[in-house]
Amino acid sequence: MNGVRILSKQDIASLPLNTEAVMQAVESAYRGLARGTATNPEKICVKTAEDHSIAYAMLAHDGDGKKMAFKTSYKYRFTADKAEQKYYTSLMIYDDATGLPLALMDCSRIGSLRTPAVSGLLARHAAPEGAEHLLMIGSGTQGQTALPFMVGSLPFLHRISVAGTHAGSLADIVATARLQFPQLAIDIAADPYTVAAEADVVLAVAGAATPFQIRARHLKPGSLCILVGHGLHPDALAAADVVVATSARQMQVTGLDMQDADGYLRPADIELPDLVAGRMKARSTPGQTLFAYNSGMVITDVALGALVVDAAEAQGVGQCVTLW
Numbered sequence: 001m002n003g004v005r006i007l008s009k010q011d012i013a014s015l016p017l018n019t020e021a022v023m024q025a026v027e028s029a030y031r032g033l034a035r036g037t038a039t040n041p042e043k044i045c046v047k048t049a050e051d052h053s054i055a056y057a058m059l060a061h062d063g064d065g066k067k068m069a070f071k072t073s074y075k076y077r078f079t080a081d082k083a084e085q086k087y088y089t090s091l092m093i094y095d096d097a098t099g100l101p102l103a104l105m106d107c108s109r110i111g112s113l114r115t116p117a118v119s120g121l122l123a124r125h126a127a128p129e130g131a132e133h134l135l136m137i138g139s140g141t142q143g144q145t146a147l148p149f150m151v152g153s154l155p156f157l158h159r160i161s162v163a164g165t166h167a168g169s170l171a172d173i174v175a176t177a178r179l180q181f182p183q184l185a186i187d188i189a190a191d192p193y194t195v196a197a198e199a200d201v202v203l204a205v206a207g208a209a210t211p212f213q214i215r216a217r218h219l220k221p222g223s224l225c226i227l228v229g230h231g232l233h234p235d236a237l238a239a240a241d242v243v244v245a246t247s248a249r250q251m252q253v254t255g256l257d258m259q260d261a262d263g264y265l266r267p268a269d270i271e272l273p274d275l276v277a278g279r280m281k282a283r284s285t286p287g288q289t290l291f292a293y294n295s296g297m298v299i300t301d302v303a304l305g306a307l308v309v310d311a312a313e314a315q316g317v318g319q320c321v322t323l324w
Contacts, residue, residue, distance in 0.1 A: 002320060002322070003101075003319070003320040003321055003322040003323070004101045004103060004321050004322075004323055005103040005104075005309065005313070005319070005320060005323035006103070006104055006105070006318055006319045006320070007106065007308065007312055007317065007318045008105075008106055008322050009108060009158070011105075011217065011312065011318050012312075013318060015311040015315065015317060016309060016310065016311070017307065017308070018147060019117075019148045019152055021052075021240070021307060022114075022117050022149075022278045022307070023120055023149065023153075024304040025304050026117040026118060026121065026300045026304065027094060027121060027276055028302040029062065029126075029251065029299045029302065030276040030277075030299075030300070031276055031277055032063065033129060033297075034203035034273035034277035035064075035257075035281065037062075037064050038060065038064070039063075039299075040060045040247070040297050040298060040299040042249065042250070042253070042263075043057065043060055044056065044057045044058075045059045046078070051078065051079045052076075052077065053074065053075060053076045053077065053078060054073050054074075054075050054078050055072070055074040055075075056071075056072065056073045056074075057070070058070070058071040058072070058073075058298035058309055059071075059298065060297075060298040060299040060301070060302050061096070061302075062096075062302050063298060065302075065303070066095065066097040066213070067095065067096055067102075067306055068093070068094045068096045068303060069091055069092060069093045069094065069301070069302040070092050071086070071089070071090070071092075071107060071197055071301050072089065072233050073088070073107070074087070075087045082207075083235070087108075087240065089106070089111060090104065090105065090106060090107055091103075091104070091105050091107040091110060091302075091305045092104045093105075093275060093309060101233065101323075103312070103318070105305065105308060106310075107301060107305075110301050110304045110308065112141055112145050113145065113304060114174045114211070114301055114304055115142060115145075115294065116145050116146040116148075116149040117300070118272070118296075119150065119203060119226050119294050120149030120150055120152060120153040120247075121147060121153070121272060121275075121276060122152075122224075122226050122244065122272060122294060123153045123224065124153040125275040125282055126242075126244050126282035127153075127154060127201050128200050128222050128283075128285070128286065129197075131156060131224070132157060132158050133157075133160075133161070133198055133199045133200050133201070134157060134200070134202075135161045135162075135163065135192060135196055135198075135199035135201070136150075136161070136163070136202075136228075137164065137192055137202070137204045137205065137210065137231035137232075138158065138163075138204065138205035138206035138207070138229060138231060139162070139164030139166045139170045139173055139206075140166075140169070140205070140206070140207050140229075142205035142228055142229060143169070143173055143205050143206075143300075143307070144169070144172070146205055146228075147181075148175070148180065149161065150203065151180075151208040157184065158184055158185060159184065159185045159187075160185070160186045161187050161188070161189040161195045161199065162177075162187070162188055163188070163189040163192035163195070163212060164206065164210075165209075165211065169231075171188075174186055174188060177286075192212050193212075193218045194219075196220070196268045197218060197219070198220060199220060199223060200220065200222075201223065201224050201225070201226070202214060202219065202224075202225040202226070203228070204225065204226065204227050204228060204229060204230060204231030204232045205228045205231070205232045206231040207229060207230060208229070210230050212231050213230075213231065213232065213233040214231060214233060214236060215233040215235050216236045216238070216240075219236060219289060220289075222286060222289060223290075224289075224291075224292060225240075225289075225290070225292070226256070226292045227291070228294045230257075232291075233256075234257075234258045234259060234260055237266055237293075238266055239292045240266075240289055240291035241290065242269050242283065242286035242288055242289075242290045243266060243267070243268045243270070243290070243291050243292075244269070244270045244271070244272060244282055244290060244293070245268035245271055245292070245295065246271065246272045246295050246296075247271060247295060248267060250295045250297070251267075251268055251293045251295055252265060254257060254295050262312070265282055270282060270292065283286070
């Protein structure tokens with residue numbers, strides 16, 4: 001196929017992308033960052049007056065895989081109810097070995113896989129040893145995709161509790177998880193605050209409207225909490241013994257909703273690339289309580305985009321367009 005491969009949302013949905021391959025791709029991206037063979041500059045943001053719409057532009061270079069890529073995202077009426085919003089995200093990948101464009105694709109599925117894969121890596125490297133109980137707060141898109149990555153990263157897990165405000169989505173998540181993981185006890189947490197005191201890992205993937213805010217006093221000593229969306233109170237960050245971030249610099253930009261009452265946002269102590277590369281350990285003593293901040297980095301989208309391109313080429317999916 002000559003020219004640029006155009007991959008629609010429907011094209012990408014048809015491709016088989018297994019959990020382990022996604023985890024390996026995302027992990028390789030962080031290893032590249034740790035080695036200095038990958039580059040992930042800060043994103044550029046444009047927000048219109050009165051918070052009407054918001055757009056981001058992101059660039060990354062994968063030196064190991066010889067890929068250069070641009071990602072864009074645009075959300076219309078981003079402060080309105082979800083039903084009123086419009087959201088579009090795309091990824092353009094170039095082959096940096098040949099200088100040729102490879103593909104232009106919808107990036108929504110890539111994002112929906114990248115984020116839980118990163119949560120899985122955070123759990124793998126920062127969860128307490130022998131973690132057995134996971135509490136997940138949230139029943140939206142991330143809640144529906146997160147569990148396979150968490151189960152794959154926590155080998156001693158035997159119980160999953162799920163909390164959320166959408167009863168139908170919660171029931172679907174639990175039913176699907178029981179089919180996927182029949183060896184695990186899976187339940188709906190009627191009172192997530194009580195369950196948080198028992199959980200070794202708390203994964204917060206809820207939307208902004210969630211009524212749940214797990215505070216430091218609710219957490220089990222020595223546990224790990226991972227923030228993806230909402231569901232954790234800022235004092236869970238402030239009181240943590242160790243703070244891990246995918247990017248300390250990006251956390252200071254995108255984590256402003258976790259500032260304390262004085263407007264202070266505690267900085268990260270450790271970054272995920274250093275954990276993945278084995279240069280640092282998340283815990284110096286077993287009893288430490290950890291807070292992990294999962295913010296997206298476009299270098300991981302590049303790694304998954306390359307995986308998508310390979311799968312699309314193998315199956316002949318997509319359309320070829322000659323632009324140049």
